[in-house]
Amino acid sequence: METVQQKTVEPRSPQQLPANASSRKGRKSRGSEEIARFFLAKEGSSPQKPELGEEAQTESDALIKAFQQKAGVIYVVNAFRAEAEIQGGNPVLVKRPITK
Secondary structure, X not given: OOOOOOOOOOOOOHHHOOHHHXXXXXXXXXXXXXXEEEEEEXXXXXXXXXXXXXXXXXXXXXXXXXXXXXXXXXXXXXXXXXXXXXXXXXXXXXXXXXXX
């Protein structure tokens, strides 16, 4: 006769998660140094040929204005500068955020 044991798995709180479970959060925090700019789509713009229209001050403003427009599309732009760093005698290209 076989004995089967059942094991109950209790949900873990975020503090109990393994260290590698939060690795995606690290990528998000790096993005926090970037400055996003929000633009409404120009009339006649398309995903194949995006054209930037009026710039909105905040994401909320952009969403409200886009909702009121016919197209209802916004573009979020992050600007970076490509720079070379020397690591171990080899050049490595990195991107640095450009601030407004």
